Every structure is written in C-alpha cells, then in structure tokens.
Amino acid sequence: MTGLTLHNYFRSSTSIPLRAALNLKGLGYTYVAHHLRKSEQRAAGYLTVNPQGLVPSLVLADGTVLTQSLAIIEYIDETHPEPPLLPAGAVDRARVRALAYAIACEIHPLNNLRVLARLKSAFGADEEATSLWFRHWVDETFAPLETLLAGDPRTGRFCHGGSPGLADLCLYAQVVNNRRFGVDMDPYPTIARIFQACADIPAFADAAPERQPDAE
Numbered sequence: 001m002t003g004l005t006l007h008n009y010f011r012s013s014t015s016i017p018l019r020a021a022l023n024l025k026g027l028g029y030t031y032v033a034h035h036l037r038k039s040e041q042r043a044a045g046y047l048t049v050n051p052q053g054l055v056p057s058l059v060l061a062d063g064t065v066l067t068q069s070l071a072i073i074e075y076i077d078e079t080h081p082e083p084p085l086l087p088a089g090a091v092d093r094a095r096v097r098a099l100a101y102a103i104a105c106e107i108h109p110l111n112n113l114r115v116l117a118r119l120k121s122a123f124g125a126d127e128e129a130t131s132l133w134f135r136h137w138v139d140e141t142f143a144p145l146e147t148l149l150a151g152d153p154r155t156g157r158f159c160h161g162g163s164p165g166l167a168d169l170c171l172y173a174q175v176v177n178n179r180r181f182g183v184d185m186d187p188y189p190t191i192a193r194i195f196q197a198c199a200d201i202p203a204f205a206d207a208a209p210e211r212q213p214d215a216e
C-alpha cells in the first residue's frame, strides 16, 4: 500500500508517462479522474490540490502534493531507484533529459487542450485547422528528434541503451496521442521503433488511455 493518489485523465499526454513510470517502479496508486473536456481540472475542489488546474498531480501518503509530470517522475526515480529512469553518467543524463524535454517542453505546451481550445474560441479555428496545428508542432520536433536518435550510438532498443527511461516515457505518450490527430509516422522510423519497444512492455501498455477507468 503506497498511499499514493494520482489525479489525472486517461488521454492526458503528461499523465501517460507518469502512469508508466509508476508501473515500471511497481507503485500502485488510487486513480482520480478529472474530465478535461468538461473542465473538471478547473473545479474549485481540484484547484485546492493544484492551483494550476492541470493534471497530473500526485498526492503522497502524508498529503504532500507534487505537480509537473517531469518533476514527479524524477521524484519517483529518486525515491525508488530501481529500475533507474536516468543513466549513471552526468553527460548521459543530460542527453536523456534533453530528449524528454524536447517533447515535454517543445511539443506539449503548444498542443495542450487549452491552446487548441483558444485557437478555436479566439481565432475561429475548426477541427481541421487545429489538427494541422497539432501535426505541425509534432513534426517541428520529431524531425530533429529522429536525427538525434538515429545518429547516436547511445540509442539502443530504447532512447538510451537497452532499458526504458525518462525520454521513452515522453516519446511513448506523444506517439499515443499523435494517433488522434493523424500524424504520419513514416518519416520517423527510429521513433516508431522505440515506441513499439515501449508498447511491448506491460508497464507502458497498462498506462495507455484505453486501459484507464475513465476511458471513453
């Protein structure tokens, strides 16, 4: 019994990596769903947990609230070191963090639900326009990410060597969500290969949107 409570949403591309990290570490948790399309993340009750009104948040057994998915994943990795999500050497850790941040910091904020909603409400974008927007920002980062991964001997079965880590958690979630927006993965064979390697691991597969209790 870990006493952990995870506030999240089945499709959330920042919740998926955290669920997979918890699964990899063998940490169970209580699942609390916030329906983002019904704006439940902005309900008064949840704002007392996370004033940012974003998921995920992780509440520890003593009531401490952790926010920001990458900070939470690193907390989990520090407190439950096996299996490690970051490599031993400082240079290699910087590489893995850079790959993870490319997705979490360069793609996700531009394609977040509130951004797509704002494009529609303030600028008249329709579904097709927002899908084009989504795919554009994925391609902007996936093209160099493919080069970085394909051209580096440290890339193995996963982003860094033969076991999954922080970068793989982010890559997996991004590719899962790309499917809803019709992103063409043909230009990204290395990313697609690593995605499949992740998907073959139960800890990742069990974190997928369709396996969550709030899945629609």
Ligand SMILES: N[C@@H](CCC(=O)N[C@@H](CS)C(=O)NCC(=O)O)C(=O)O
Pocket (backbone or CB within 6 Å): 011, 012, 013, 014, 015, 036, 041, 053, 054, 055, 056, 067, 068, 069, 070, 104, 112, 113, 114, 115
């Ligand atoms: N940088 C934050 C981003 C969190 C975030 O934006 N989560 C999305 C779901 S993937 C969300 O709650 N969106 C609600 C909204 O856009 O209103 C993290 O990594 O935790």
